[in-house]
Amino acid sequence: MGLTTRRNFLVTAAGAAALTLRSGSQPVWAAKPGEQMQWGMVTYLWGRDWDLPTLIANCEKSGTLGVELRTTHAHGVEVTLSAAERAEVKKRFADSPVVCLGPGSADEYDSPDPAKLAKNIESTKAFIKLSHDIGATGVKVRPNNLYDNVPHEKTIEQIGKSLNIVGKFAQDYGQEIRVEVHGRGTSEIPVCKAIMAHVTEKNVGLCWNCNGEDLKGKGLKANFDLVKKHFASTVHVRELNLTDYPYQELLNLFVAMDYKGWILLEARTNPKDRVVAMIEQRKLFDEMIAKAQATLGK
Numbered sequence: 001m002g003l004t005t006r007r008n009f010l011v012t013a014a015g016a017a018a019l020t021l022r023s024g025s026q027p028v029w030a031a032k033p034g035e036q037m038q039w040g041m042v043t044y045l046w047g048r049d050w051d052l053p054t055l056i057a058n059c060e061k062s063g064t065l066g067v068e069l070r071t072t073h074a075h076g077v078e079v080t081l082s083a084a085e086r087a088e089v090k091k092r093f094a095d096s097p098v099v100c101l102g103p104g105s106a107d108e109y110d111s112p113d114p115a116k117l118a119k120n121i122e123s124t125k126a127f128i129k130l131s132h133d134i135g136a137t138g139v140k141v142r143p144n145n146l147y148d149n150v151p152h153e154k155t156i157e158q159i160g161k162s163l164n165i166v167g168k169f170a171q172d173y174g175q176e177i178r179v180e181v182h183g184r185g186t187s188e189i190p191v192c193k194a195i196m197a198h199v200t201e202k203n204v205g206l207c208w209n210c211n212g213e214d215l216k217g218k219g220l221k222a223n224f225d226l227v228k229k230h231f232a233s234t235v236h237v238r239e240l241n242l243t244d245y246p247y248q249e250l251l252n253l254f255v256a257m258d259y260k261g262w263i264l265l266e267a268r269t270n271p272k273d274r275v276v277a278m279i280e281q282r283k284l285f286d287e288m289i290a291k292a293q294a295t296l297g298k
Contacts, residue, residue, distance in 0.1 A: 032293045034255030039285045040066025042104055042236060042266040043073045046274045050074055052092060059098045062278035066262045068140060068234060070104035071127075077103065077134065079126040086133040093135060101234060101262060102136035102175070103127045108144040109162035110155050110186065117162065124166045128175050138176030138233065140207060141166070143195060146185030156191065160198020167201030177201075178232040181209040188213050189223040196230045205232030209266075210245050220246055224253050233261035238268050239277075240284040248288055255292035 041047060041064050047055050052075045059067055069077045077089055093100040107124045111117050127139045143159045146152045167177045179195070181187050186195070192206055206227055208214075214223050235254070240247045254263070263285065271277035 033258040033296060034289055034293055036260040038066055038262045039282055040064055040262045040264045042068045042264050043070045043075060044266050046267040048073045056092060056096050056098050058275050060096060062275055063282045064278050065097055066099045066101050068101045068104045068264055079130050090135040100134055100136040102131040102138045104140040107141045109159045110143055110145045112147060112150050121162055121165055125169050128170045128173050131175050132173035138178050140178045140180055142180040142182040143186035144183035156194045157198050160195045163199050163204045164201050167204040171203055176232055177204040178207040178234050180207045181211060187211045189226050193226050206230045207232050208235045210237050220249055228257055235263050236266040237263055238266060240281055240288060251288045252292040252295060256296055
């Protein structure tokens with residue numbers, strides 16, 4: 001099923017407890033912290049122009065066994081799909097080792113315009129239904145802005161309360177709301193913590209997004225520790241061999257907390273052969289997890 005010897009943990013968003021060895025042997029319990037983390041991708045850039053069969057096939061070839069389907073991309077998994085089309089998407093993933101993690105929406109809840117805010121909330125509800133119907137586990141949303149003419153505390157509270165609305169709705173569909181750390185002002189980790197202070201629904205969590213803001217103040221670990229109790233089951237990273245972000249340090253932190261979610265590649269380069277590049281990134285992920293585990297054991 002995969003390209004490496006690391007155990008492959010096929011999970012739902014809630015996380016299951018058993019591991020499945022890629023050799024096909026019987027499930028075993030994880031022996032090391034971080035063993036249940038999984039590698040996947042966001043369709044942004046590298047998967048943007050692949051239809052769904054091609055996307056699934058390329059993920060299989062590269063050992064990229066989870067995928068977040070960003071809206072508007074060529075895979076065509078959108079809220080406009082009929083019941084029959086949704087069932088077909090669900091079947092395609094069920095017949096594959098690739099896990100559909102859910103839609104990556106662009107819905108946001110920061111607007112001071114009540115009509116725009118209400119429209120985004122209703123859009124998220126539609127994505128929640130779609131995610132449920134295709135057998136996925138959650139929807140990515142985002143805060144996106146703090147306005148100069150609106151008290152920041154007011155916008156932060158509005159975002160948190162809006163997340164409670166969509167989170168409560170999502171519970172009836174067994175879905176998680178994944179709040180991408182994103183946007184002007186809203187990508188600051190202390191702001192994310194303040195947003196989550198208004199969130200009461202347990203199925204709402206943060207999707208760490210590997211922004212430059214993560215390194216501000218006292219640095220990566222301090223910011224990571226501020227919000228780690230709020231993490232959802234997906235994380236976005238860029239290419240792990242890029243040197244503008246301390247990816248090894250980040251993975252060390254996820255291993256140390258025994259994170260059980262998905263690390264998703266949201267690529268930003270343009271390689272000649274994307275499948276080859278995906279294989280290389282998968283290999284890097286495995287190597288970095290092994291290094292993190294070895295470091296933790298010392």
